[in-house]
Amino acid sequence: MLNVAYNVTLYRFIASANLDGSIINLIAAVDIPEGAVVSINSSGQAILATASTIPVGVARYPRKAGTALAVEGNCIIENKGTSLALTPGTNVFAGAAGVVSGTGTNKVGVALNANRIKISL
Numbered sequence: 001m002l003n004v005a006y007n008v009t010l011y012r013f014i015a016s017a018n019l020d021g022s023i024i025n026l027i028a029a030v031d032i033p034e035g036a037v038v039s040i041n042s043s044g045q046a047i048l049a050t051a052s053t054i055p056v057g058v059a060r061y062p063r064k065a066g067t068a069l070a071v072e073g074n075c076i077i078e079n080k081g082t083s084l085a086l087t088p089g090t091n092v093f094a095g096a097a098g099v100v101s102g103t104g105t106n107k108v109g110v111a112l113n114a115n116r117i118k119i120s121l
Contacts, residue, residue, distance in 0.1 A: 011035025011077040011100075013060050024057065028069045034062045035077045036098030037108055037119075038069070046071060048098030055094045055108050058119050072119075079115035086111035 013035050029045035032038065038046045039053035046069045049055040057071035079100075086092065086102055090111050093104025100108060100117055109119040 011058075012080050013058065013072070013075065013077060022073070023060070024071045024073075026069050026071055028063045028065050028067055030065050032059045032063050032069055032098065034059055035080075037094050037100060038071050038098065039094075049094040049106070049108075050096050051094060051101075051104050051106065053094070053106070055106055055121055057121055059098075073121040075119050076112065077117050077119060079117075084111075084115055086114050086117070088113050092117050 026046040029041055029047050032046060032048060036059045037049040037055045038057055038059055039049040039055055041047045057073040058075055058077055060070040060072050063069040088111050090102065091107050092100045092109050092111050094106040094108050095101035095104060108121060109117050112118055
């Protein structure tokens with residue numbers, strides 16, 4: 001695992017439903033932790049998704065700015081920080097700084113339990 005500068009381990013990448021050929025590779029514009037929801041900026045680089053950006057997938061591994069990042073659009077992630085207290089079966093949305101939220105406008109998936117999310121983009 002690379003030494004990526006971020007405050008808290010947000011999520012852990014659990015599993016992928018796709019073959020490796022379906023993963024997109026982008027250059028990270030900022031440090032991106034494993035399992036963070038990712039968007040693309042106007043330069044075509046990966047950034048942490050926010051409520052106002054369009055999510056394209058989840059980072060498979062942590063990466064520093066300027067390095068190649070594998071982004072998966074169909075997977076399962078698990079929250080590793082403070083419990084999200086999500087209700088199983090409810091929609092999950094992109095939140096601030098690459099995290100997910102129980103409310104929002106840009107749906108990223110469905111809660112499997114309080115801290116596990118099935119990402120479907």
